[in-house]
Amino acid sequence: MSLIVQKFGGTSVGTTDLIRNVANRIKLYYEQGHDVVVAVSAMGKSTDALVELAARIHDRPSPREMDVLLSTGEQVTIALLAMALDSIGVPARSFTGGQVGMLTNENNSEARILDIEADRLRTALANRQVCIVAGFQGVDKNGNITTLGRGGSDTTAVALAAALKADSCEIYTDVDGVYTTDPNKVISARKISYISYEEMLELARLGAGVLHSRSVEMASRFKVKLHVRSSFNNAQGTMVVAEEDVMEKVQVRGVTLKTDESRVSVAQIPDRPGLAALLFGRLADAQVNVDVIVQSTGTDGKNTISFTVPHKDLLQTRQVVNDFIQEMGAGALDVNEHIAIVSAVGIGMRSHSGIAAVLFKALADLDINIEMISTSEIKISVVVHKDQGKKALEAVHSAFDLDKPPA
Amino acid sequence: MSLIVQKFGGTSVGTTDLIRNVANRIKLYYEQGHDVVVAVSAMGKSTDALVELAARIHDRPSPREMDVLLSTGEQVTIALLAMALDSIGVPARSFTGGQVGMLTNENNSEARILDIEADRLRTALANRQVCIVAGFQGVDKNGNITTLGRGGSDTTAVALAAALKADSCEIYTDVDGVYTTDPNKVISARKISYISYEEMLELARLGAGVLHSRSVEMASRFKVKLHVRSSFNNAQGTMVVAEEDVMEKVQVRGVTLKTDESRVSVAQIPDRPGLAALLFGRLADAQVNVDVIVQSTGTDGKNTISFTVPHKDLLQTRQVVNDFIQEMGAGALDVNEHIAIVSAVGIGMRSHSGIAAVLFKALADLDINIEMISTSEIKISVVVHKDQGKKALEAVHSAFDLDKPPA
Numbered sequence: 001m002s003l004i005v006q007k008f009g010g011t012s013v014g015t016t017d018l019i020r021n022v023a024n025r026i027k028l029y030y031e032q033g034h035d036v037v038v039a040v041s042a043m044g045k046s047t048d049a050l051v052e053l054a055a056r057i058h059d060r061p062s063p064r065e066m067d068v069l070l071s072t073g074e075q076v077t078i079a080l081l082a083m084a085l086d087s088i089g090v091p092a093r094s095f096t097g098g099q100v101g102m103l104t105n106e107n108n109s110e111a112r113i114l115d116i117e118a119d120r121l122r123t124a125l126a127n128r129q130v131c132i133v134a135g136f137q138g139v140d141k142n143g144n145i146t147t148l149g150r151g152g153s154d155t156t157a158v159a160l161a162a163a164l165k166a167d168s169c170e171i172y173t174d175v176d177g178v179y180t181t182d183p184n185k186v187i188s189a190r191k192i193s194y195i196s197y198e199e200m201l202e203l204a205r206l207g208a209g210v211l212h213s214r215s216v217e218m219a220s221r222f223k224v225k226l227h228v229r230s231s232f233n234n235a236q237g238t239m240v241v242a243e244e245d246v247m248e249k250v251q252v253r254g255v256t257l258k259t260d261e262s263r264v265s266v267a268q269i270p271d272r273p274g275l276a277a278l279l280f281g282r283l284a285d286a287q288v289n290v291d292v293i294v295q296s297t298g299t300d301g302k303n304t305i306s307f308t309v310p311h312k313d314l315l316q317t318r319q320v321v322n323d324f325i326q327e328m329g330a331g332a333l334d335v336n337e338h339i340a341i342v343s344a345v346g347i348g349m350r351s352h353s354g355i356a357a358v359l360f361k362a363l364a365d366l367d368i369n370i371e372m373i374s375t376s377e378i379k380i381s382v383v384v385h386k387d388q389g390k391k392a393l394e395a396v397h398s399a400f401d402l403d404k405p406p407a
Numbered sequence: 408m409s410l411i412v413q414k415f416g417g418t419s420v421g422t423t424d425l426i427r428n429v430a431n432r433i434k435l436y437y438e439q440g441h442d443v444v445v446a447v448s449a450m451g452k453s454t455d456a457l458v459e460l461a462a463r464i465h466d467r468p469s470p471r472e473m474d475v476l477l478s479t480g481e482q483v484t485i486a487l488l489a490m491a492l493d494s495i496g497v498p499a500r501s502f503t504g505g506q507v508g509m510l511t512n513e514n515n516s517e518a519r520i521l522d523i524e525a526d527r528l529r530t531a532l533a534n535r536q537v538c539i540v541a542g543f544q545g546v547d548k549n550g551n552i553t554t555l556g557r558g559g560s561d562t563t564a565v566a567l568a569a570a571l572k573a574d575s576c577e578i579y580t581d582v583d584g585v586y587t588t589d590p591n592k593v594i595s596a597r598k599i600s601y602i603s604y605e606e607m608l609e610l611a612r613l614g615a616g617v618l619h620s621r622s623v624e625m626a627s628r629f630k631v632k633l634h635v636r637s638s639f640n641n642a643q644g645t646m647v648v649a650e651e652d653v654m655e656k657v658q659v660r661g662v663t664l665k666t667d668e669s670r671v672s673v674a675q676i677p678d679r680p681g682l683a684a685l686l687f688g689r690l691a692d693a694q695v696n697v698d699v700i701v702q703s704t705g706t707d708g709k710n711t712i713s714f715t716v717p718h719k720d721l722l723q724t725r726q727v728v729n730d731f732i733q734e735m736g737a738g739a740l741d742v743n744e745h746i747a748i749v750s751a752v753g754i755g756m757r758s759h760s761g762i763a764a765v766l767f768k769a770l771a772d773l774d775i776n777i778e779m780i781s782t783s784e785i786k787i788s789v790v791v792h793k794d795q796g797k798k799a800l801e802a803v804h805s806a807f808d809l810d811k812p813p814a
Contacts, residue, residue, distance in 0.1 A: 016460060016463040016464050019464065020464065050483070053423060053483070053487060054486070054487065054490060056423040057423050057426065057427065057487055057490045057491045057494060058490040058491070058493060058494045059494075061490045061493070062489070062490065062493055064500075064501075065486045065487075065489045065490050065493070065501055066486070066490075068482060068485065068486040068489075068501050068503070069482075069483060069486035069487065069490075071482075072479035072482045072483050075475060075476075075478075075479045075482075076457070076460070076476060076479050078475065079461070079472045079473070079475040079476035080460060080461065080464055080472075080476065082469070082472045082475075083461060083464045083465040083468045083469065083472050083473075084464045084465070086465060086468075086469055086472070087464060087465045093471075094471075094472055094475050096475070096552075098505065098550075099550055099551075143505075143506055144506075145503075
């Protein structure tokens with residue numbers, strides 16, 4: 001018999017009927033003799049409703065009080081799920097973040113988990129109780145309620161699995177698993193059976209939904225095997241595991257498309273050491289999320305630095321960059337909002353050469369012009385014109401045979 | 408400067424606008440230099456909504472999980488009220504039952520307060536923060552969330568006032584204070600300025616809304632001065648204080664009418680010691696709430712016992728009494744659902760004789776027949792026909808000059 005951690009997100013527990021469904025699923029595992037620990041999110045849109053309540057009272061509510069408010073959402077779910085299990089004869093016990101000893105730092109609304117005192121869970125499991133844990137929340141060392149920020153419930157599940165040395169950690173969600181690309185954009189997208197932590201991390205950072213990069217980082221650090229699957233069917237989902245456990249050898253695991261970024265270029269930057277560091281340091285201070293960065297040196301010995309930022313950070317970016325240009329005597333700022341970023345991710349890139357060439361050729365064959373290129377150990381990103389983004393995505397997806405079952 | 412505990416009930420914090428109103432009221436006290444601790448209930452009908460959610464999942468949910476669920480209601484209010492205070496420049500800090508160290512026994516849904524670790528409150532007050540405490544909730548010694556049952560938020564406020572040795576405890580509600588009788592039934596009802604704990608307790612037990620008897624008992628034990636007043640205006644309300652602090656000397660403080668009870672009579676009970684104790688012991692075991700009890704002995708040496716019970720307990724009562732009659736060889740059971748109980752309450756009864764006579768005469772003058780009489784040290788109750796209940800109430804109210812301002 002094994003110890004299984006399961007996580008059910010907001011859409012999986014959005015109504016009392018769905019909570020009953022979740023209870024029935026848990027019962028199957030429990031009756032097979034497994035020990036089951038469950039992390040849950042707030043019901044459906046209930047967190048949004050709480051945020052709206054707060055917004056009516058304060059335009060910038062204190063993070064401490066916001067966490068007191070928001071943590072009630074998961075607390076409602078744990079009580080209801082424990083009741084639902086009891087109603088079908090499965091002994092269950094709910095735990096708030098504080099009750100499970102989910103100790104975090106004091107960074108309200110973005111807290112980091114420091115430790116879990118798992119003794120109460122172990123006692124409950126020894127008594128053959130299913131443990132229902134409120135996701136997303138913890139307490140700091142002074143007993144203040146904290147929340148973990150985006151992807152928090154996934155992180156709770158992974159932390160529980162790590163602390164309890166669980167045999168597996170199942171992330172139930174509203175999709176079947178991780179896909180080679182977004183099935184809403186490319187019809188031939190396939191579900192991935194196995195993916196490495198590193199690949200999943202890159203895809204998560206590129207916005208490939210499903211898992212938040214934070215939970216993947218933690219899973220990777222503690223070697224927690226994740227199984228991402230649907231709460232609405234019994235199909236096998238995607239296993240997120242260590243590189244050596246990935247069964248299928250491919251060059252590229254998945255491709256992504258982002259269309260919510262702009263390209264920003266600053267020309268004629270004096271070639272002095274530390275200027276790039278200064279610019280990007282200031283952007284980081286202004287909470288601007290910079291993605292692709294490319295620098296080129298002109299014949300005049302001056303540099304042009306181009307980078308991409310989310311549209312929503314553009315105003316902040318203009319301010320920082322204009323100040324920088326004034327101070328440093330750099331040239332003009334150029335912004336292009338009509339771009340798309342296509343990225344290919346795969347640990348196969350480490351051992352296979354020529355992958356970039358395949359990608360460039362796929363785009364060249366369709367007369368798609370590449371405006372920027374950025375590569376990392378397991379990722380290649382290219383910036384193209386926004387109108388050609390979807391065509392580029394499809395081309396790259398099929399260039400690496402992602403539309404065909406793996407060998 | 409003094410330390411004030413304030414309690415705001417569900418109707419006073421039913422919307423975000425009302426929560427802002429409450430914040431403004433607190434600010435007035437804070438700016439006068441007072442230390443303020445506030446206990447709050449869940450917003451309006453939000454507890455009902457949570458009960459409804461649970462009902463959709465389980466017809467008899469576990470009290471432990473029910474308390475986990477319901478306690479979220481007050482937790483939402485404390486966060487929002489702390490935000491509302493912050494938004495008008497008043498430093499505030501919210502505390503859940505667990506955070507304030509509200510230690511209770513393990514009796515979920517009806518827990519009793521054992522102790523309060525008030526150190527965290529004292530620290531916050533010393534830092535000139537308003538403390539916002541979730542009413543109705545606590546934790547047992549194992550860290551499980553408990554709730555205090557009906558009147559729980561009032562009890563929280565009184566317990567806080569006792570633990571902190573507060574100068575006063577203000578109970579804000581949707582009425583102006585305690586009245587000589589229900590103003591909806593008797594138009595000449597007057598607001599009472601001062602009332603003793605004992606009188607308030609009797610009135611509360613007789614269903615005179617406003618305060619739950621449990622919070623009055625605790626206030627009496629710890630000599631906490633209560634000020635019951637409206638959250639919608641600034642009028643002086645009713646002070647609930649020790650007998651020696653009551654300013655106005657009157658014979659009768661208030662009168663009440665109950666029409667939701669039935670009279671139950673058991674005739675021909677053998678005159679053996681302990682039979683009455685047995686009968687009422689069994690009724691208590693069946694959770695039947697017995698009010699007025701009268702016993703009379705017939706010429707045949709057999710007893711008739713009559714008592715009143717709430718209509719809702721009638722089915723249970725019939726069962727218990729019929730079993731009793733069978734076993735003991737007693738006579739028939741008679742039930743009269745068409746009764747009203749009129750009661751007069753006042754510590755003046757201790758020192759004044761003839762109060763019962765005044766009451767009986769007032770009813771006799773109107774040809775109202777008295778079916779049962781029960782007296783205690785500070786209370787007289789009479790049972791009359793239901794149709795005459797309101798007339799009897801008015802007669803008793805004016806017989807003791809409760810419709811006129813006190814001398």
